[in-house]
Amino acid sequence: MDFPPHLGSMPMHAITEIHGEPGLLERFRLEVQQFDETARTRLTAALDLAAELHRDDRRVREPYLNHLLRVAIRLMHHYQVRDVDVIVAGLLHDAVEDHPSELAGAADGDATAAALAVLAARFGPRVATLVAAVTNPVYDPDRDRNEQYRQHLAVSLDREPWARVIKVSDFTDNGVGVIHTVGPKVVSSARKYRPLVPLFRDLIGRPDTPLSPAVKRHIFGQLDLAEERFSAILDQPAAT
Structure with missing residues (x-):
């Protein structure tokens, strides 16, 4: 798909309406170019996990992943966040709340705690702490x-x-x-x-x-x- 050269400055909801998820993915790709290879690998891994966990989720008229992409893009572009842990947590901020069992696998007991432990193992304890802070309780x-x-x-x-x-x-x-x-x-x-x-x-x-x-x-x-x-x-x- 061809995207306009000004995609990097378009409002995100305009990208959503005109280009949909492919446009937001391309905008995300443009934003992560400013990071080094190690950071890009972590951000891509977080995006892949978010896409897997939320693959069947929708927000009214759109795939749920669009929301997660906009949250992460806003962090990088509008808020000028360069802390990779924060952006990773932004991509995964609904993962534990919405899909604790899928994230935790076959773990027994508290699925939320197990899901946070998985995030800590994969992305570090700070990411898990940030996700826990924005995860709603029962x-x-x-x-x-x-x-x-x-x-x-x-x-x-x-x-x-x-x-x-x-x-x-x-x-x-x-x-x-x-x-x-x-x-x-x-x-x-x-x-x-x-x-x-x-x-x-x-x-x-x-x-x-x-x-x-x-x-x-x-x-x-x-x-x-x-x-x-x-x-x-x-x-x-x-x-x-």
């Missing part, structure tokens, strides 16, 4: 799920500054990208993600969040855009 069915989600993020991201960076890329894809969702999920996603905007403003603004001032300003702008879109979805005037 929620109490008698309590509000969205509230438990917010509480979990507040605690887990408080102690893992690099996990904040991964999660805000994930949030940006889900939150700012809510306009690319269709059906009932539009409203449910807006309700889930809107209360997270103040949390991410606080987390990203902290001095120990390892991003440059310019990148932080970019993220704050994306949070503003997400809030505008949530308001447009949820704050409809009452019918008269």
Whole structure:
């Protein structure tokens, strides 16, 4: 497939709409050219594992892998992350939550713990720690799920500054990208993600969040855009 020469500067959702998964894979390939061979090998291995685990998963209108690619590309391009562990964890941030048994194989007992052990063995303990920080726990069915989600993020991201960076890329894809969702999920996603905007403003603004001032300003702008879109979805005037 032929791609335009400006693929490296196209918005990721535009790449998704026009070129689909092949376009995002090519954009990922362009981004990883800046790394050395050892790093490229690790990033490719993480992408291959993510593609294998999520091969049958979809996000409404697209393969789930597209979401993982956008999260990783955003880390490299917009956030200027050069820490390979962080990008690997970005590619695999849903692996343990969505496919613990497949990742852990035939392990007995706690599939989540076994899956994290597999990640630690394959990509290092730091990658496993970052993935664990963005992996949702089992929620109490008698309590509000969205509230438990917010509480979990507040605690887990408080102690893992690099996990904040991964999660805000994930949030940006889900939150700012809510306009690319269709059906009932539009409203449910807006309700889930809107209360997270103040949390991410606080987390990203902290001095120990390892991003440059310019990148932080970019993220704050994306949070503003997400809030505008949530308001447009949820704050409809009452019918008269």
